[in-house]
Amino acid sequence: MESQMNANQQALAWLAEYRSPGASAAHLLCDRHDSDAIAFTLVEPDLSFDSMTWAQLADESRRMATVLAARGVRRGDRVPVLLGKRRALVVTLLGLWRLGAVHVPLFTAFATGAIELRTEGSGATMVVTDASQRDKVDPISAVTVLDVDDLVAESATAEPLAESVAIGGDETLVQLYTSGTTGKPKGVPVPLFCLASFQTYLHYSLDVSADDVFWNAADPGWAYGLYYALLAPMVAGRTSLLLNQGFTPESTVDVIAKFGVTNFAAAPTIYRAMRAGADLDGITLRRASSAGEPLTPDIVSWGVDNLGCEVRDHYGQTELGMVIGNHWHPELAEPLKTGSMGQAMPGFTGGIVEGQIALDVKASPLLWFSGYDAAPEKTAERFTDDGAWYLTADTGRVDEEGYFSFTSRDDDVILAAGYRIGPFDVESVLAGHSAVNEVAVVGRPDPEGIRGEVVEAFVVLAAGVEPTEDLETELKNLVRDQYSKHAYPRTVHFVESLPKTPSGKIQRFILRR
Template sequence: MPYANHRAHHSSVQAQIESWRAAFGSAEACAAELLCDRHDPSAVAFTFVEPDLSARDLTYGELADASRRLATLLALSGVAAGDSVAVLMGKRRELVVTLLAIWRLGAVHVPLFTAFATPAIEMRVRASGARLVVTEPSQQDKLAPLDDLTTLVAGPELDELVAGCEPMGDAVAVGGESPLIHLFTSGTTGAPKAVPVPVKALASFACYMHYGLDVIAEDVFWNAADPGWAYGLYYGILGPLATGRRNLLLNAGFTAESTLAVFKAFGVTNFAAAPTVYRGLRRSGEVDGLSLRRASSAGEPLTPDITAWAPGALGVEVRDHYGQTEHGMVIVNAWHPDLAEPVRPGSMGKPLPGFTASVLDGKVVLDVTASPLMWFTGYADAPDRTAERFTPDGRWYLTGDAGSVDDDGYFFFSSRDDDLILMAGYRIAPFDVESVLATHPAVAEVAVTGRPDELRGEVVEAFVVLADGVAGSPELAAELQQLVRTGYSAHAYPRRVHFVEALPKTPSGKIQRYLLRQAGVPGRP
């Protein structure tokens, strides 16, 4: 049977949902107005934190002015409503300004993760039809081979050009059904597919910020996820803008020491991150006596050691939440007082207001007809893949994740229905890594799987059948690891490379990756 969060049926909750739907789903919806211009211009939108803990606030007034000027420059560069603009940039001021400038024009943002190598960047740029990329100096070399693209590089020269532009007037209103973002996600076969995120999706992002995370005006909120991926983009950039809540953006990679330093220096009260961050904090042994008001996790299930450790170290339990790129967070251990219930061990909670979920044939599904905040309707230019996500009658969205639900409506994640690897909250498709490794002349066949890892949840492992006459060696393993770093992405390289005599296969020739994940497979070291 379908399950909705019964406490979400309060009239006040329903009224709030309808208010968000009306604002973000209107035919006259203007993203720049909804995300920036309607807010108090003196209010702080983001605080940008550097590795040395120096910080700079960006107010909504400053964001409005800078993005209007950059929008003028982008328009002079040929960007118009409906065009795709790729952005390859870390968590810096120019990132947010660029996104607002794109949306002022009614254009579409194509996120690029800064750990991507040139081939992964090129695939997303070509597939999206983007002709312009905005980047930063540290990423510029990756774009050099793509010499047919127009590239704008953040820095003094671009700042001078932007400052000399007249601010754009009225922003383009594209309506709630029009795309705001094309965010690429990987599957187990074929190239990654583009998820068109429409303006009306902001209603579901606002709902999660309010009811799932319970971010209030008095909070010092910090979503530590990278905005090159869904959780960081949806709830580190869009959600805060949609609800007028400030977020901290740390322009540095994760370390336990830097995270603890930010907690203390800025007085963080509401924190959201992937489980790998909490694992790193726990392993450091340095986190103790904090007093967070809220702590939330998403990307992969929390393990019992983290849930047991958190209250003493962070001052609050960590609540697990579940979602996907295709729809954002949909099942949560909600923090908002109107919905908060005791956490059931191992559960990812109950449906977020605006969503109804169930379990069919052992898989978690969403009831599209009873989920007013559901916004995903299909992948861009991929009707076959879209059809795989819905039942023939269109009622049920198929997450592809195995799970269960108890009699009280608490959902439990069991496993993925495919071979996607969840490493530190990032979804890695074996096919993408295998495609790179297969280009090496020493590789005859290759299969990639995920293996459990205490810190990252899972890590990538590669099983390689070598070409005739080639011998495996540590040097060759290192060479293959580097090939993935430079040919696909720095975060997705195989931590271990096994040279095997053969890969286990079905009679029809399909690789049985689940056997490779088990101990004692013939041919496995």
């Protein structure tokens, strides 16, 4: 109890500092740190690397700010940035924030349509990108395209910006868009004081220490990567590793081995791929964490045997950052409970309201979401009528010790013969079978018109396993015997892959079609 109180007090201290009217993003994210310490380790696909100090980041971003200002960037402007995980990305973002501009993240796997939705939705008039991505942006007639390599070359001889804009803690730092798992992506304004929440997660849930080699493998085009591979390490003054390429199991293991990564965070998809096809000899982690999708229990035990530590599940949303977790910090660490994503993070108080995982607004001082951009009706859906609770639209449970368990997105609940079935519960059972690499469960209309919906499973098999009628029957019986007779899948589809958003979340609405 005392440790929890101390953690809450620390979180509130960060909040008070970062929410002040004079708060400056450039100061909090860079200028106050030890100038000689390493800010980022930037790794190329061939594993060559470059280390950037806080002094270098400060100087290069000040020069970049001068160049961006000359191109017309002003305080409050929304500026989408479409770049890989390279040095110019970090320099450009901090250059924008020095001017008081707002970063609109874009993911390099986006096609033109997704980019246009975010540029038009944010009211942006210019986009920063490079030659590898330009063909996606050029068809968008309403924006000016700035080539980052031209900006970098110009900034080499530019005068550094003399004084960075202090926007204050309540002003917008980032305008991010939801992943579109359940519908059209929505704009989420992220205020500067969100940094208090992000640092609390880095410190207490991930337990990133000064001695760690920390790597969050998520892409900064999405919330988990932007919040916790860039912003959280920057505000805390911790070194963060960025790999300038997409994910493969082999490259992930190679980076962990070469750079001696001790604290690793990634989506469940990455852990499953590593389990299916990577040589993990010699890999030993101090901390391993998962977020973005529910973590099935089989990955937790696999981590103990293959990574040197259990994989701890954490929960959050684009609108919230991370708010619930199996915290790693020794002051808050508790034994894992099977199927649970942990307890509320310091600075947050949660419960179950209207069947959904919810946050008590008054009792959650680190809660920073105030509404979607220009979408009051969608915003209203996120709060109870009296405004007292934020509703996640995720159904779940909480026990007497405050451990939360996820069951499904509210849209994904399966209504079968009067029962409400959470896909995650069924998926957890199926994922424990040695033949299963990945699985998604959805509800489909009952062809007999009796049960309302029936459960159907889509299974990606482990390497070398052949689909058979016997295996389908075995998987059905596994759910029937280990979970519930009413929830077993009436059909098991063996598929090559599951439809996912670019951030790795399963798109169950596509499977329901």
